[in-house]
Amino acid sequence: MHEMMVAENLLAAISDEAAKRNVKPIGAKISCGKLYAINDEALCFAFEAIAKGTACEALKLQIEHKPIQGRCKKCNETFNVDFSSPKCPKCSSEDFELLPDAPLLLEEIEF
Amino acid sequence: MQKVNVGKKILSANAEFAMNNILLLAEHKVLCLNMISSPGSGKTTILTRTINELKDKIKIGVVEGDVQTDIDAERIRATKAPVVQINTDGACHLSAAQVNKALKNLPMDDLNLIFIENVGNLVCPSAFELGEAGKIVVLSVAEGDDKPAKYPSIFAKSKVLLINKIDLLSAGAQVDFDVERVKADARKLNKSIEIFLISAKSGEGMSDWYDWLIRSVEKNRQ
Numbered sequence: 005m006h007e008m009m010v011a012e013n014l015l016a017a018i019s020d021e022a023a024k025r026n027v028k029p030i031g032a033k034i035s036c037g038k039l040y041a042i043n044d045e046a047l048c049f050a051f052e053a054i055a056k057g058t059a060c061e062a063l064k065l066q067i068e069h070k071p072i073q074g075r076c077k078k079c080n081e082t083f084n085v086d087f088s089s090p091k092c093p094k095c096s097s098e099d100f101e102l103l104p105d106a107p108l109l110l111e112e113i114e115f
Numbered sequence: 116m117q118k119v120n121v122g123k124k125i126l127s128a129n130a131e132f133a134m135n136n137i138l139l140l141a142e143h144k145v146l147c148l149n150m151i152s153s154p155g156s157g158k159t160t161i162l163t164r165t166i167n168e169l170k171d172k173i174k175i176g177v178v179e180g181d182v183q184t185d186i187d188a189e190r191i192r193a194t195k196a197p198v199v200q201i202n203t204d205g206a207c208h209l210s211a212a213q214v215n216k217a218l219k220n221l222p223m224d225d226l227n228l229i230f231i232e233n234v235g236n237l238v239c240p241s242a243f244e245l246g247e248a249g250k251i252v253v254l255s256v257a258e259g260d261d262k263p264a265k266y267p268s269i270f271a272k273s274k275v276l277l278i279n280k281i282d283l284l285s286a287g288a289q290v291d292f293d294v295e296r297v298k299a300d301a302r303k304l305n306k307s308i309e310i311f312l313i314s315a316k317s318g319e320g321m322s323d324w325y326d327w328l329i330r331s332v333e334k335n336r337q
Contacts, residue, residue, distance in 0.1 A: 006243070010125065017125055110124075
């Protein structure tokens with residue numbers, strides 16, 4: 005349940021941005037790399053629990069998971085890594101390095 | 116309804132502390148390894164044996180992460196190695212800020228290597244960078260050989276896989292664990308992962324792990 009810590013940081017960021025613009029947010033779009041292992045249901049549940057009684061109560065979260073990226077050590081191709089069969093789509097080599105995960109971003113607020 | 120683009124990093128506070136930790140460790144030329152596994156895989160036993168047997172070669176300190184108690188820190192303290200216990204009070208992983216505070220309470224100038232023993236959990240700790248030079252994932256044979264397939268993130272991200280409790284695989288023991296399957300699954304995710312088969316209880320296989328540690332500490336000092 006690392007989603008609780010993510011939810012706390014997310015609530016602070018949304019509240020902050022909303023206060024700056026003096027709006028009541030009704031939705032937010034976030035994105036993160038798959039290696040963050042964020043479970044949508046757990047994150048929404050945690051967010052709902054801590055947002056109760058704040059301006060973000062009833063806010064709908066939309067979560068986009070960015071694919072894991074790797075770089076082939078043989079042909080240098082950058083590609084989306086599928087953990088069920090991880091290999092380079094160009095040269096089929098299984099020797100690749102994992103690229104840093106896409107950051108956890110608050111992309112958009114709806115109000 | 117209106118929309119505004121924000122593009123704000125959510126865990127940037129954690130990333131900042133992780134960067135501070137990298138700088139702090141580099142300043143003191145200390146190698147830092149983040150140990151991650153399920154509860155009960157034998158992390159603390161691996162550490163106490165490693166500390167005792169490498170006493171004359173590497174000066175090791177430990178940051179202990181647990182939800183509650185200082186049981187593990189007590190075990191480390193018995194080896195005379197410096198240790199700081201962090202209690203997360205329910206959180207399933209350590210954060211870079213907690214580790215930053217702990218590092219400042221360790222005698223960094225007298226150490227070559229710091230192990231962070233993360234909270235027992237194969238999922239959450241893998242999402243939080245602490246400023247370590249590498250992750251060590253521990254899997255004990257009693258947990259089953261399907262773990263790399265089921266929890267790929269941590270195996271994909273780790274420098275080393277320690278397969279522990281191999282003494283349980285000896286004749287007569289009731290443990291079904293296909294070592295070759297685990298090796299193949301882990302290497303499929305991470306071709307450069309180093310794999311050591313060990314028993315922290317009997318000492319079997321520990322010398323290869325020690326050689327890797329000594330080499331890594333040497334490299335970090337240069």
